[in-house]
Amino acid sequence: MGLQDIRTRMDDAAEAAGRSPDVITLIAVSKVQPNERVEAVLQQGHRVFGENRVQEAAGKWPEFRTRYEGVALHLLGPLQSNKARQAMELFQAIHSLDRLKLARTLARLAQELGTCPELFIEVNTGEEPQKAGILPADTDDFVAECRALDLPVRGLMCIPPVEEEPSLHFALLAKMAARNGLDGLSMGMSGDFEQAIAQGATHVRVGSAIFGARDYG
Numbered sequence: 401m402g403l404q405d406i407r408t409r410m411d412d413a414a415e416a417a418g419r420s421p422d423v424i425t426l427i428a429v430s431k432v433q434p435n436e437r438v439e440a441v442l443q444q445g446h447r448v449f450g451e452n453r454v455q456e457a458a459g460k461w462p463e464f465r466t467r468y469e470g471v472a473l474h475l476l477g478p479l480q481s482n483k484a485r486q487a488m489e490l491f492q493a494i495h496s497l498d499r500l501k502l503a504r505t506l507a508r509l510a511q512e513l514g515t516c517p518e519l520f521i522e523v524n525t526g527e528e529p530q531k532a533g534i535l536p537a538d539t540d541d542f543v544a545e546c547r548a549l550d551l552p553v554r555g556l557m558c559i560p561p562v563e564e565e566p567s568l569h570f571a572l573l574a575k576m577a578a579r580n581g582l583d584g585l586s587m588g589m590s591g592d593f594e595q596a597i598a599q600g601a602t603h604v605r606v607g608s609a610i611f612g613a614r615d616y617g
């Protein structure tokens with residue numbers, strides 16, 4: 401495992417799918433990882449990272465950014481409206497746009513700040529009650545509402561149910577993106593990024609397969 405290994409597997413998966421690896425962004429998910437592990441990946445030249453929490457990211461990335469140029473941060477976890485401003489100042493992309501209230505807040509702040517991160521709409525493809533995300537049946541309307549707010553919607557994002565075949569969820573997400581004219585697909589994690597690439601992923605979010613297991617203790 402490690403960065404190089406994941407890159408090789410991504411290239412192989414892209415080739416097998418007849419896709420160019422250049423259009424697939426690897427987001428190294430650094431949440432909860434010790435700074436030494438993150439620094440090791442920065443030293444290998446990688447610059448695209450994912451975090452789940454605004455607070456945690458704000459605690460570690462400003463310092464890394466003084467020493468490494470060109471870092472792009474992606475917010476993957478749920479975003480509360482009262483943290484939206486801080487998130488917009490810290491992140492280049494937000495993958496968890498999942499409700500109209502948040503869309504309205506982001507639109508207002510985008511006006512004020514004159515800029516907005518790329519946005520991915522999170523879709524609850526498994527229709528799991530405990531999970532965030534727009535239901536598949538509501539997704540087309542929500543995309544239209546976000547566009548009417550002038551938000552830069554880059555694509556759709558999903559986290560398939562753990563017990564189900566992820567490819568079916570990736571295929572569903574790809575279909576919904578296509579019919580809405582969106583080409584960004586944020587899907588695939590350590591255990592299923594190759595399947596996600598086969599279904600058209602443009603952004604894979606890989607944590608433990610790069611950095612090792614997370615220690616929540």
Ligand SMILES: *Cc1c(COP(=O)(O)O)cnc(C)c1O
Binds near residue numbers: 559589606
């Ligand atoms: C933690 C997380 C990941 C990375 O998970 P791994 O299994 O460690 O690759 C990807 N996406 C989201 C939304 C996450 O919360």
